[in-house]
Amino acid sequence: MFAVGPLGRVKFRRHARETSPDDSPARPLVVVVSNVSSFGGGGVIDFRDMLLGLRTKRPDLDVVAVIPQQGDLARRCADGGISTKIAWTPWWAFGKWGHLPGIDPHALIGWLPYTVSLVPGIAQALLFFIRRHPTMVLTNTMTVPSHAIAAKILGIPHYWMVREFGRDDHRLWFLFGYRRTVRLIGRLSEAVICNSHAVEQSMLEQDPTMTTHVLYPVVDAPLGIPPQRRPNERMRAVLVGYFSVAKGQHLAIEAIAIARKAGIDIELTLVGAGNQQPLRDLAHRLDVEDLVTIHGPTHDVTPFWAGAHIGLMCSQSEAFGRVTVEAMRAGLPVCGTNSGGTPEIVNPGVAGLLSPPGDPHALAANLMTLEADEDLRRSLAAGALETSQRFQRDHHDDALITILDLP
Numbered sequence: 001m002f003a004v005g006p007l008g009r010v011k012f013r014r015h016a017r018e019t020s021p022d023d024s025p026a027r028p029l030v031v032v033v034s035n036v037s038s039f040g041g042g043g044v045i046d047f048r049d050m051l052l053g054l055r056t057k058r059p060d061l062d063v064v065a066v067i068p069q070q071g072d073l074a075r076r077c078a079d080g081g082i083s084t085k086i087a088w089t090p091w092w093a094f095g096k097w098g099h100l101p102g103i104d105p106h107a108l109i110g111w112l113p114y115t116v117s118l119v120p121g122i123a124q125a126l127l128f129f130i131r132r133h134p135t136m137v138l139t140n141t142m143t144v145p146s147h148a149i150a151a152k153i154l155g156i157p158h159y160w161m162v163r164e165f166g167r168d169d170h171r172l173w174f175l176f177g178y179r180r181t182v183r184l185i186g187r188l189s190e191a192v193i194c195n196s197h198a199v200e201q202s203m204l205e206q207d208p209t210m211t212t213h214v215l216y217p218v219v220d221a222p223l224g225i226p227p228q229r230r231p232n233e234r235m236r237a238v239l240v241g242y243f244s245v246a247k248g249q250h251l252a253i254e255a256i257a258i259a260r261k262a263g264i265d266i267e268l269t270l271v272g273a274g275n276q277q278p279l280r281d282l283a284h285r286l287d288v289e290d291l292v293t294i295h296g297p298t299h300d301v302t303p304f305w306a307g308a309h310i311g312l313m314c315s316q317s318e319a320f321g322r323v324t325v326e327a328m329r330a331g332l333p334v335c336g337t338n339s340g341g342t343p344e345i346v347n348p349g350v351a352g353l354l355s356p357p358g359d360p361h362a363l364a365a366n367l368m369t370l371e372a373d374e375d376l377r378r379s380l381a382a383g384a385l386e387t388s389q390r391f392q393r394d395h396h397d398d399a400l401i402t403i404l405d406l407p
Contacts, residue, residue, distance in 0.1 A: 026133075056397055118146060125150035138158070198341045243274030350387060
């Protein structure tokens with residue numbers, strides 16, 4: 001089944017998957033690993049789309065989704081005919097300490113407990129791989145290493161899908177430090193697949209030797225008709241995303257307040273999960289409560305796109321920005337932040353306008369420009385609708401298969 005290779009690594013003998021127990025040719029097996037079990041963010045949607053791409057373009061493959069527990073994702077996989085494996089997938093990156101400045105979690109807790117916590121996940125992955133003999137393993141997110149480590153030990157080709165900056169967007173701290181973790185990601189993989197050139201650049205800054213590819217996610221939300229704005233109608237902007245400082249809802253409210261002081265009222269709708277109260281307090285303090293509407297999470301943002309004239313992306317460091325593309329596909333120009341992956345999506349002057357991160361005055365200036373020039377807003381809306389069609393499923397799926405170079 002396996003043999004000891006160079007440097008003590010265990011390597012599967014190639015004939016291990018040549019036949020099945022009934023002596024028929026074995027189908028190549030690809031294992032794809034997720035860090036979450038339920039839908040609630042772009043990463044898990046991208047995970048689903050990766051599974052669909054593999055099944056669609058290579059129906060000869062067996063695909064197994066490894067997820068940490070039963071949930072929405074397991075049910076969706078079953079509905080799509082994709083096998084699932086429930087497995088312990090311990091993290092080596094954690095987010096809760098990002099709100100405790102000055103505290104080093106390594107010093108507070110120590111390395112050993114977290115390092116030991118990785119061992120059961122690695123052992124479980126080793127046993128699973130020895131039993132199933134995968135042709136290839138993919139890990140979806142930089143936060144869970146167990147299956148990548150097990151694949152390296154057994155000499156199985158592994159690819160890492162990195163869909164986040166980690167430190168700059170989610171404020172994660174890493175068990176082995178950020179630079180060392182990124183370098184380990186490169187060492188444990190045949191290649192690192194990034195969801196934007198911005199993420200790719202952040203990886204290469206830590207390890208210029210790693211092999212990288214850029215694969216934009218699939219965004220196939222319905223194409224809409226650019227909404228028209230009647231004469232003297234207030235312009236309406238919408239921002240969709242989890243309520244947090246990193247997502248920049250406070251900047252949008254501040255920009256609306258700046259515009260009001262300049263004599264221009266622009267309505268703002270915020271949609272997302274999380275604590276609404278700080279945003280309501282800010283709107284009250286800036287005297288724009290009548291302009292700001294806040295909604296909780298929803299599974300259908302279509303009505304919010306349809307009710308707006310402009311989409312917003314105010315994140316300081318967004319790796320890709322699925323909702324940016326969704327807004328564009330709905331026919332909305334986007335006022336976005338000139339950072340992260342947003343400039344790769346929003347071509348300024350074609351599909352929207354960009355402003356420096358953290359600058360509500362520049363954002364307000366862009367909003368007031370579009371409020372005053374309806375012809376420009378409509379032109380950018382048409383450009384947004386056209387350019388958003390770059391993120392088609394066929395392009396993503398073809399590129400994925402090419403990158404993986406499956407036998």
